[in-house]
Amino acid sequence: MESTLSSGVASVREGLGILAVGAVVSFIPALLLGDPLAAVQFACAFTLLFVFPLTPWVLLLERPWFERFVLATVLGVAGLPITFFIIGVLKGPLTLLVFLAVPFVVFSVGAVLLRRKMKRVTKSEHAHPASASAPPAQPPAP
Amino acid sequence: MKAVEFVKEYRFELAVLVLFVLAWSLRANVDGLFLDHPGTVKAADPFYHTLAAQVIVDEGKYGYLPYYLAQGWKNMIDPNPPLNYLATAGLTKVSALPVWDVMYLLVTFFEAFGVIFLYLLCSKMFSSKPIGVLAAALYVIPFGIEQWWYGMYIGLWNNVGGFFFFYASLWLAYEYWQKPSRGAAFALSLTVAGTWLVHIAELFITAFAIGIIGLKLLFLVKPFKEKVMHAIALGTVPLISVMLFYPRYHELSGFLTAGSGGSGSFFGWYAPQLAGLPFYTSLTTFPWWLLVIAAIGLFQILLNWRKYTPLLVGNAYLFAHLFIFPWFLSAYYFFIRQRMALPFIITPLVAYALYHFGVRFASKLTKVHEEIYALIVIVLVIGVAALQYPALAPMKNSQHLTQQKYDALVWLQQNTPPDSEVFFLDGYYQMSDSYAKRVAFDLDFPDFIPVLQGFIASNGTMLPTEFSRTGSAGFTEMVNSAIDNGTFFRYGYTKPRSLVQNITNFDYVVMADFQVGDQPFVQAYNARMIQHLVNDYGWRLAFDQNGIHIVQRGGKRA
Numbered sequence: 114m115e116s117t118l119s120s121g122v123a124s125v126r127e128g129l130g131i132l133a134v135g136a137v138v139s140f141i142p143a144l145l146l147g148d149p150l151a152a153v154q155f156a157c158a159f160t161l162l163f164v165f166p167l168t169p170w171v172l173l174l175e176r177p178w179f180e181r182f183v184l185a186t187v188l189g190v191a192g193l194p195i196t197f198f199i200i201g202v203l204k205g206p207l208t209l210l211v212f213l214a215v216p217f218v219v220f221s222v223g224a225v226l227l228r229r230k231m232k233r234v235t236k237s238e239h240a241h242p243a244s245a246s247a248p249p250a251q252p253p254a255p
Numbered sequence: 256m257k258a259v260e261f262v263k264e265y266r267f268e269l270a271v272l273v274l275f276v277l278a279w280s281l282r283a284n285v286d287g288l289f290l291d292h293p294g295t296v297k298a299a300d301p302f303y304h305t306l307a308a309q310v311i312v313d314e315g316k317y318g319y320l321p322y323y324l325a326q327g328w329k330n331m332i333d334p335n336p337p338l339n340y341l342a343t344a345g346l347t348k349v350s351a352l353p354v355w356d357v358m359y360l361l362v363t364f365f366e367a368f369g370v371i372f373l374y375l376l377c378s379k380m381f382s383s384k385p386i387g388v389l390a391a392a393l394y395v396i397p398f399g400i401e402q403w404w405y406g407m408y409i410g411l412w413n414n415v416g417g418f419f420f421f422y423a424s425l426w427l428a429y430e431y432w433q434k435p436s437r438g439a440a441f442a443l444s445l446t447v448a449g450t451w452l453v454h455i456a457e458l459f460i461t462a463f464a465i466g467i468i469g470l471k472l473l474f475l476v477k478p479f480k481e482k483v484m485h486a487i488a489l490g491t492v493p494l495i496s497v498m499l500f501y502p503r504y505h506e507l508s509g510f511l512t513a514g515s516g517g518s519g520s521f522f523g524w525y526a527p528q529l530a531g532l533p534f535y536t537s538l539t540t541f542p543w544w545l546l547v548i549a550a551i552g553l554f555q556i557l558l559n560w561r562k563y564t565p566l567l568v569g570n571a572y573l574f575a576h577l578f579i580f581p582w583f584l585s586a587y588y589f590f591i592r593q594r595m596a597l598p599f600i601i602t603p604l605v606a607y608a609l610y611h612f613g614v615r616f617a618s619k620l621t622k623v624h625e626e627i628y629a630l631i632v633i634v635l636v637i638g639v640a641a642l643q644y645p646a647l648a649p650m651k652n653s654q655h656l657t658q659q660k661y662d663a664l665v666w667l668q669q670n671t672p673p674d675s676e677v678f679f680l681d682g683y684y685q686m687s688d689s690y691a692k693r694v695a696f697d698l699d700f701p702d703f704i705p706v707l708q709g710f711i712a713s714n715g716t717m718l719p720t721e722f723s724r725t726g727s728a729g730f731t732e733m734v735n736s737a738i739d740n741g742t743f744f745r746y747g748y749t750k751p752r753s754l755v756q757n758i759t760n761f762d763y764v765v766m767a768d769f770q771v772g773d774q775p776f777v778q779a780y781n782a783r784m785i786q787h788l789v790n791d792y793g794w795r796l797a798f799d800q801n802g803i804h805i806v807q808r809g810g811k812r813a
Contacts, residue, residue: 138272142279143360146288151352155360158350163342174438179268183371187423188442191449194342195496198452201317201341202499208315212345 124227128168131182135164163189166216169223173230193219267384270633271374271391277637278370278395281644282363285408287651292661293355294654299685301358301410302655304340306689307333309354311344318503319739326730326752327674327694330739334503338453339416362412365419366404369599370394372422376429377603380566385614385629390606392633396640397598399540400647406534406595408650417457418596420450428464429565435476440488443468448496455504459589460596463572502745503737526582529591536594541601549601552608566603573600609636655687659801663765666798666805667691671763678758680784681767681803682777688765689731696730696756698722707771710780718787724754759792761808768802778802 140156164182167189171181196215201207262269286295296302303324310321317340318333325331343358350357370391378387397403406414423446431439447465451458472489476482529535538546553570556563577597581590613632618625656664660683667677668691679688679697688695698706702725709717724730730752740747758764766781785806788794793809 134272138276138279139360139364141276142283142363143288145280145283146290146352146356148290151290154350154352155346155357158346158352162345162349177265177268179265179271180375183375184442187368188445190342191338191420191423191445193345194338195445195448195452195492197341197345198317198337199495199499201311201337204316204318206315207311207317207341207344209348212348 124172124231127178127181128172130178131168131171131185132160132164134182135160135186162193162212162216165189166193166219167223169220169227172227173223267374267378267388270388271371274388274391274395275367275370279363279367281396282367282404282407283360285363285404285647285650286359288356288359290353290356292658293353293656293690295355295359296410296655296687297408297650297653298410298655301355301412302686302689303335304410304412305343305355305358306692307335307337308340308343308347308358311340312347312354317341317344321689321692323692323694324689324731326749327676328738328749331749332503332737332739332746334505334737336413336452336454336500336504338449339413358412362407362415365416366407368419369422372426373599373602373606375426377606379429379433380563380603381607381610383610385625386606386610389609389614389629389632389636390602392636393602393605393609394598395637396644397602398542398545398640398643399598400640400643402536402540403595403598404647406592408647411534411592413454414456414592414595417450417454418599420446420453421457421461421596422599424450424461424464425569428468431468432471432565435471435485437484437488440468440472440485441492444489444492448493451493452496452500456588456592460573460576460593463576464569467568521585522583523585524583525585529581532587532591534592534595536597538597538601540597545601545605548608549604551612552604552606555607555611556604570600570604655685656690659803660687660767661690662800663767663798663803663805664688664691667693667763667765670797675762676760677763677765678756678761679765680758681765682769683767686731691765693763694730696722696761701726707776707780710783711776715779715783718784720758722756722758724756729754759788759808763797763808764788764794764806766804766806768804 136156136159139159140152143152143155146152146155164185167185170188171185174181174184176184193215196219197207197212200211200215205211286297289295293302293305296305306321306324310319311317317337319325319329320331320333322329322331339358339361343354343361346352346361347354347357373390373394374387376387377390378384381387405411424443427439427443427446431443447458447461450461468489472482472485476485541549556566560567573596577590577594584590609632610629614625614628617623617628671677671693673693676694676696677688677691679691679695680703681688682700682703683697688697702722706719706722709719736749736751737746738749764784766784768778768781771777781804785796785804788806789796794806795809796804797807798805
């Protein structure tokens with residue numbers, strides 16, 4: 114799970130990894146509800162609302178996967194409710210549809226930016242093919 | 256990357272995730288989680304916190320107090336910082352779980368996340384992942400948990416949320432200090448706005464980190480265009496949040512001087528009265544040996560002061576904020592309560608000393624790999640700390656709202672018109688009646704005692720029906736009178752209702768046969784009062800289960 118921008122598949126895999134970690138860590142404490150289905154409900158809601166929206170955004174950053182997971186979660190817990198606050202204070206509705214739509218919008222914008230950045234990286238790789246394996250500009254000193 | 260290689264490479268991070276899950280589960284287990292009634296709610300504050308989220312779930316809008324906590328007003332503004340309520344409302348709506356469980360899970364998540372913040376901060380500050388994991392392990396169960404977790408299990412839930420954003424801001428400020436970037440500035444802006452919007456008091460303790468970042472931005476970020484972009488990334492969200500929330504917060508600004516002993520002055524000499532303040536904690540709340548280890552760690556860090564300047568400067572400020580500022584700044588909510596952060600603040604020092612003496616030194620001496628010793632120290636630290644955990648069991652057993660009481664309140668929710676008003680003559684206390692979701696007046700237990708004494712002294716003939724508001728009796732309400740009058744930055748104001756209330760003007764009266772010692776006089780009083788209301792006023796007994804009686808108004812008023 115190193116830097117993933119050169120590979121869309123690796124990015125998707127790392128994104129799914131972040132979501133899986135979010136779901137698992139929130140599922141276990143919720144088992145104290147005494148009802149596994151209720152724990153699943155909590156884990157899904159937690160992951161969907163707070164981890165999922167920022168996942169493509171953190172994939173844009175050059176950071177190790179653990180920090181990406183932490184950033185996705187912390188900024189999700191801060192950013193999503195701040196968005197709900199702005200909607201609410203401007204007299205917008207806070208219905209189930211809004212609580213679901215906002216994470217999807219935030220996620221979609223991040224996904225578009227991630228896709229663009231990946232295309233740019235791929236393009237520059239095509240422009241300078243296999244720079245890593247190219248022979249050194251100067252021959253080694255005898 | 257193959258799974259085995261992944262686990263090998265990220266063993267420290269995976270260990271921290273395990274510690275975090277353990278920390279979250281242990282915290283959630285203190286009050287327990289209840290699907291059928293609000294057993295997680297242990298005090299007046301969390302009754303309000305959970306209902307502030309519930310009203311968003313019920314009405315699909317933010318900004319107003321529940322009408323049943325606002326003497327019936329549907330447009331009375333809610334001046335409390337809303338982030339915890341909005342996060343809980345969203346989770347409640349999507350998960351379809353009860354609001355009291357969702358909020359408690361969220362609050363315990365806030366508290367437990369310190370494990371991860373400590374790992375990130377310590378592993379970077381000390382350039383050592385083992386020290387980071389040791390710090391994380393020390394925070395799983397801090398020593399002196401009864402005091403340090405008090406805010407979490409009793410219901411100071413916005414306070415706990417404030418610490419989450421404070422710790423997040425410390426981490427992100429450190430990241431920004433090391434490597435300024437627009438992304439880091441924007442991330443910090445979200446956590447700073449989060450601090451202000453979840454519990455304003457923590458903004459004071461976060462201010463130092465923000466100030467340092469401001470200086471870095473002002474003098475060290477170049478060129479000018481980049482400086483401006485960083486400033487925009489850092490300032491926009493907090494500025495918008497201040498503009499949108501300050502008019503509401505203004506209604507609560509009296510909290511700023513809550514520790515002034517009634518003088519209302521922000522500046523003064525408050526040192527003599529600090530120890531008498533509620534939830535007072537100090538360094539002595541830790542066991543002495545932990546303080547010795549921390550002192551050794553601090554001494555070692557001082558020896559390498561050039562390397563650890565950010566840690567030393569940060570700790571010096573936090574020490575001043577928690578132990579010196581309260582002497583002359585109006586204390587309590589903005590300085591004393593913040594001492595709940597002491598386990599987080601002291602842990603890096605302890606982890607540093609433990610690493611050098613418990614891990615590194617032992618490893619060198621015995622030629623056994625450091626990680627084996629690190630694991631032993633982690634198991635020992637958590638094992639010894641776990642000995643304190645059973646002391647919290649009474650919290651799980653104590654509930655303000657039992658299943659039987661909650662059933663009666665649900666009956667009121669489901670069988671009475673939303674605008675009906677209820678008089679609680681049942682010895683309930685601390686806003687628990689607010690879960691009836693009806694405008695209510697409580698005769699709290701301290702005020703009920705003289706009524707019962709009068710009843711006994713008069714051989715069951717003295718049955719007053721009129722009661723005045725006192726310190727414990729009165730409407731279940733938030734103290735606020737600002738009404739949304741359609742303008743954005745100013746509000747209209749209401750007049751509060753009469754302080755004297757008569758039972759017979761209410762639509763329902765709730766009574767409960769609770770036990771006082773081995774005396775049956777509460778039951779006798781209730782039976783006599785029901786008879787009085789039925790015979791003399793034409794009321795009827797509408798609910799009668801588990802010793803809880805609800806009488807519905809007939810035609811006559813006093």
